[in-house]
Amino acid sequence: MKVFLRILPFFVLGLSSAFATEYNNLYWAPPNVTVGGKEIDKILNFIFWLTLFVFVATQTVYITYLVKYRRKPGVKAHYSHGNNFLEIIWTTIPVLIFLGLAIYSNRVWKDLFRDPPPDALQVNISSYQFGWDFRYPGADGKLAAVHVKEITPENKFGVRADDPDAADDFTATELVFPAGKPLHILLNARDVIHSFYVPSFRLYQDAVPGRTISWVWFIVEEPGEFQLACSQLCGSGHYNMKAPIRVLPQEEYDEWYAGKVQAAAQARALETQNSVQTAAN
Amino acid sequence: MSAITAEPHVSAGHSHHQEPGFFHKYLWTYDHKMIGIQYLWTALFFLFIGGGLALLVRYQLAWPNTQVPIIGHLLPNTLAVDGAIIPGGYNMLVTMHATLMVFFVVMPLLIGTFGNFLIPLQIGAGDMAFPLLNELSYWLYVLSGFIILAAFFAPAGAPGTGWTAYAPLSADGKFNGTQAGQSLWGIAIFVNGLSSIAGATNYITTVVNMRAPGMHMFRMPLATWSLFITAILLLLAVPVLSAAAAMLFADLNLGTSFFKPEGGGQPLLWQHLFWFFGHPEVYILILPAMGFVSEIMATHSRKPIFGYKAMVYAMIAIGFLGFIVWGHHMFVSGMNLTLSATFSVATMFIAVPSAIKTFNWMGTVWRGSIEFTTAMCFALAFVTMFVIGGLSGIFMASTPVDLFVHHTYFIVAHFHYVIFGGSIFAIFGAIYFWFPKMFGVLLNEKLGKVHFFLTFIFFNIAFFPMHNLGLGGMMRRIADPPIYDHLRQLQPLNQISTIGAIGLGFTTFIFLWNIAVSLRNRKSHPAPNNPWHANTLEWTVASPPGHGNFPVTPTVYHGPYEYSVPGLEKDYLPQTEPAPAHVKLEAH
Numbered sequence: 001m002k003v004f005l006r007i008l009p010f011f012v013l014g015l016s017s018a019f020a021t022e023y024n025n026l027y028w029a030p031p032n033v034t035v036g037g038k039e040i041d042k043i044l045n046f047i048f049w050l051t052l053f054v055f056v057a058t059q060t061v062y063i064t065y066l067v068k069y070r071r072k073p074g075v076k077a078h079y080s081h082g083n084n085f086l087e088i089i090w091t092t093i094p095v096l097i098f099l100g101l102a103i104y105s106n107r108v109w110k111d112l113f114r115d116p117p118p119d120a121l122q123v124n125i126s127s128y129q130f131g132w133d134f135r136y137p138g139a140d141g142k143l144a145a146v147h148v149k150e151i152t153p154e155n156k157f158g159v160r161a162d163d164p165d166a167a168d169d170f171t172a173t174e175l176v177f178p179a180g181k182p183l184h185i186l187l188n189a190r191d192v193i194h195s196f197y198v199p200s201f202r203l204y205q206d207a208v209p210g211r212t213i214s215w216v217w218f219i220v221e222e223p224g225e226f227q228l229a230c231s232q233l234c235g236s237g238h239y240n241m242k243a244p245i246r247v248l249p250q251e252e253y254d255e256w257y258a259g260k261v262q263a264a265a266q267a268r269a270l271e272t273q274n275s276v277q278t279a280a281n
Numbered sequence: 282m283s284a285i286t287a288e289p290h291v292s293a294g295h296s297h298h299q300e301p302g303f304f305h306k307y308l309w310t311y312d313h314k315m316i317g318i319q320y321l322w323t324a325l326f327f328l329f330i331g332g333g334l335a336l337l338v339r340y341q342l343a344w345p346n347t348q349v350p351i352i353g354h355l356l357p358n359t360l361a362v363d364g365a366i367i368p369g370g371y372n373m374l375v376t377m378h379a380t381l382m383v384f385f386v387v388m389p390l391l392i393g394t395f396g397n398f399l400i401p402l403q404i405g406a407g408d409m410a411f412p413l414l415n416e417l418s419y420w421l422y423v424l425s426g427f428i429i430l431a432a433f434f435a436p437a438g439a440p441g442t443g444w445t446a447y448a449p450l451s452a453d454g455k456f457n458g459t460q461a462g463q464s465l466w467g468i469a470i471f472v473n474g475l476s477s478i479a480g481a482t483n484y485i486t487t488v489v490n491m492r493a494p495g496m497h498m499f500r501m502p503l504a505t506w507s508l509f510i511t512a513i514l515l516l517l518a519v520p521v522l523s524a525a526a527a528m529l530f531a532d533l534n535l536g537t538s539f540f541k542p543e544g545g546g547q548p549l550l551w552q553h554l555f556w557f558f559g560h561p562e563v564y565i566l567i568l569p570a571m572g573f574v575s576e577i578m579a580t581h582s583r584k585p586i587f588g589y590k591a592m593v594y595a596m597i598a599i600g601f602l603g604f605i606v607w608g609h610h611m612f613v614s615g616m617n618l619t620l621s622a623t624f625s626v627a628t629m630f631i632a633v634p635s636a637i638k639t640f641n642w643m644g645t646v647w648r649g650s651i652e653f654t655t656a657m658c659f660a661l662a663f664v665t666m667f668v669i670g671g672l673s674g675i676f677m678a679s680t681p682v683d684l685f686v687h688h689t690y691f692i693v694a695h696f697h698y699v700i701f702g703g704s705i706f707a708i709f710g711a712i713y714f715w716f717p718k719m720f721g722v723l724l725n726e727k728l729g730k731v732h733f734f735l736t737f738i739f740f741n742i743a744f745f746p747m748h749n750l751g752l753g754g755m756m757r758r759i760a761d762p763p764i765y766d767h768l769r770q771l772q773p774l775n776q777i778s779t780i781g782a783i784g785l786g787f788t789t790f791i792f793l794w795n796i797a798v799s800l801r802n803r804k805s806h807p808a809p810n811n812p813w814h815a816n817t818l819e820w821t822v823a824s825p826p827g828h829g830n831f832p833v834t835p836t837v838y839h840g841p842y843e844y845s846v847p848g849l850e851k852d853y854l855p856q857t858e859p860a861p862a863h864v865k866l867e868a869h
Contacts, residue, residue: 028771079845080584080585091633109680195688208548235372
């Protein structure tokens with residue numbers, strides 16, 4: 001039985017390797033693409049080898065005992081209530097290991113959430129049942145501030161109409177950004193809690209209604225296409241609440257951006273024209 | 282203190298006690314043993330419902346949007362259309378599975394069943410301190426069970442917001458679409474909480490006041506210790522959940538805004554309240570299991586528990602630390618990031634007492650004389666499964682790794698290893714171990730072994746692949762994984778897991794069959810008083826014990842684990858027998 005237990009993980013890993021042909025890393029996880037994700041994968045690997053070692057070591061001893069000390073006629077068990085020295089040893093060692101792990105983890109944690117660099121591209125992400133809206137700074141490069149109390153079904157991003165930065169902001173239904181440049185996301189939710197989850201980015205963050213989560217930023221190193229998923233149960237359409245993510249080379253992104261800015265300007269011009277005409281009539 | 286208090290209860294003797302009628306024997310009884318058995322049958326009933334829901338969940342994940350065989354067309358249209366599970370119905374199945382398993386299966390089995398049955402017997406008391414409260418607690422549990430099942434028949438169906446019921450989704454009918462079902466969920470949790478609070482009060486009072494003469498705290502069996510600490514956790518944690526459930530109900534129905542931001546409420550408040558209960562709850566679900574396993578292991582290794590006091594202190598440490606780690610469920614919830622760091626450190630530290638317990642169990646089997654009964658097999662497997670579940674917890678305790686694995690199937694694997702591989706394995710072990718005391722007949726060992734091996738194999742097939750699914754990026758609570766590009770190729774893992782789950786489902790019928798055939802032999806093959814040659818007090822009386830438990834109040838002379846004492850003829854020394862003069866017992 002215990003032998004089976006030791007084989008089982010390899011058996012399962014072996015099976016998944018047969019199926020999951022695309023992901024050929026240790027756990028068949030989607031490959032990491034962010035700068036911060038590298039540090040996360042390092043801790044993940046460290047904990048994996050540490051726990052694997054602990055598991056194999058303890059189970060080897062345990063199974064050996066179970067086989068060696070199975071009931072045999074005429075052999076009496078050893079009478080012992082324990083050993084305080086051993087208790088101290090096996091209390092101290094885990095304390096030290098866990099303390100080390102906590103310090104290591106918290107260092108990386110602090111580093112991941114240091115202030116975003118000033119040149120970071122800011123995108124406002126607004127989540128709702130069951131989809132995503134994205135808002136980009138327009139030609140002035142400034143994203144109008146979010147006022148969570150003013151978020152309504154009509155004012156999806158909680159932007160004030162008289163905000164001068166708001167005039168040229170444009171919206172999108174996909175998240176597009178350049179590779180190699182920091183992206184700073186401002187997360188909002190319009191109804192219930194949603195979450196921003198992209199396994200390849202090694203990133204999960206809840207979006208909470210009534211507040212703006214402003215500390216998440218990251219750098220994706222290479223261009224690629226991904227899917228943004230909501231990973232916080234948010235209702236009957238939760239399972240399908242996704243949005244495309246496109247990470248482009250800088251030039252292609254600039255092209256896309258220019259196109260969007262222009263389209264937004266035209267739309268605004270048309271709107272103004274219409275309203276002027278309406279007024280004239 | 283104990284010498285005075287235990288006396289009057291038992292001295293009544295109940296020798297002139299009349300055999301009660303059916304109603305007073307099985308339905309409205311003040312006998313803690315019968316109340317324990319009431320809990321057992323009711324919780325096993327819920328186990329089958331909760332397990333059935335799990336199979337529907339697994340079926341949908343393996344073969345999404347296909348017709349569920351056999352029962353598909355029987356499902357109500359809130360769950361399935363044309364026999365195939367719909368996404369909203371999937372959320373309901375997930376929610377109800379978890380709610381039933383946590384509040385209506387594992388807690389009642391660990392605490393309701395064994396807490397009631399064992400505590401008075403193990404401390405030498407005639408009954409619980411408050412027998413009426415005890416029976417009331419059982420019927421409150423049944424009432425809450427009816428309420429939660431009624432949610433399936435509510436307009437628009439059962440709640441679908443997860444057992445964690447995160448607000449504001451859960452707090453507003455316009456968001457969740459199941460206002461009635463969600464309200465019933467809140468009421469059921471509230472009533473269930475009353476039942477837990479009543480039970481916990483009773484256990485604490487009984488343990489503190491009604492121990493037999495000589496039963497010092499540090500002579501109590503670890504099962505009773507674990508239940509005692511669990512009762513304290515219940516008493517401190519459950520009222521918070523009850524309050525939160527009442528606030529949720531008010532938000533849903535009375536127009537308050539505790540958790541709704543548009544009225545000035547705080548969604549994160551729900552999470553803080555829920556997890557302030559929820560994390561001690563995790564230890565409420567595992568501490569008694571640890572106690573039962575210790576009992577079974579010492580008896581079947583014929584050895585004293587290695588480090589008895591260390592075991593007790595570790596449980597107390599777990600109980601205390603359990604109250605300051607709730608934030609590790611919220612690292613990425615929008616909570617202050619420095620708080621996350623603090624909770625991460627506390628979480629790392631709570632792993633230490635668990636490690637201590639594991640090492641002490643290994644020390645207990647070391648140089649033992651191990652007999653592999655079914656009860657022992659479940660107890661031994663518990664340790665291994667608990668180690669897997671504990672080690673996978675370290676991944677989430679590390680805040681940066683949690684960014685990656687939070688809310689994925691990795692956590693689903695983790696807590697099923699702890700709650701199924703841990704608690705349920707220990708419950709099965711405990712049922713095999715104490716069944717003779719409860720019903721006066723041993724369970725069939727051959728069927729028991731088949732039950733154990735199949736459970737062990739299918740459990741691992743069902744739950745181990747979930748680690749890989751989680752690291753592969755599979756989110757929890759999504760009805761249709763293959764619609765995501767990165768999950769399509771992992772679908773075979775989902776199917777393997779489902780096959781394991783179906784196997785587990787069928788295996789449980791072997792267990793039921795075992796209970797049925799064994800009970801039939803009650804008259805022909807009655808169990809002896811002490812079939813395992815164990816030391817604790819419950820084994821000194823008849824199987825099953827009569828009303829009032831102990832014909833004479835027992836006197837306790839030493840700790841519960843004096844096995845294989847050198848110089849003694851037999852390899853055990855019941856707590857009621859003083860050690861002969863020539864034998865020296867080691868201090869523990």
